[in-house]
Amino acid sequence: xxxxxxANNPSRGAVDVQLHYDRLSGTAYACSTVFxxxxxxxxxxxxxxxxGAHVVIETAISRSDPNFPPRQIRVWLR
Numbered sequence: 001x002x003x004x005x006x007a008n009n010p011s012r013g014a015v016d017v018q019l020h021y022d023r024l025s026g027t028a029y030a031c032s033t034v035f036x037x038x039x040x041x042x043x044x045x046x047x048x049x050x051x052g053a054h055v056v057i058e059t060a061i062s063r064s065d066p067n068f069p070p071r072q073i074r075v076w077l078r
Contacts (some may be wrong), residue, residue, distance in 0.1 A: 021049045026043050
């Protein structure tokens with residue numbers, strides 16, 4: 001799992017996340033300008049994995065810049 005600096009997000013606006021969900025194992029891989037790696041939990045559905053990815057990305061953003069206002073995080077299931 002890799003956290004990237006939020007400064008790596010060129011638009012510093014919306015964050016697009018590609019989410020790859022494995023139905024067999026319940027694991028999910030998220031890729032964005034802020035986070036790249038396997039999510040730390042197993043999820044019963046793609047929707048639950050998308051919520052998990054949202055939380056992980058939001059946490060990564062707050063680590064990079066805690067004073068930065070909340071942003072729009074878009075999770076795309078692949």
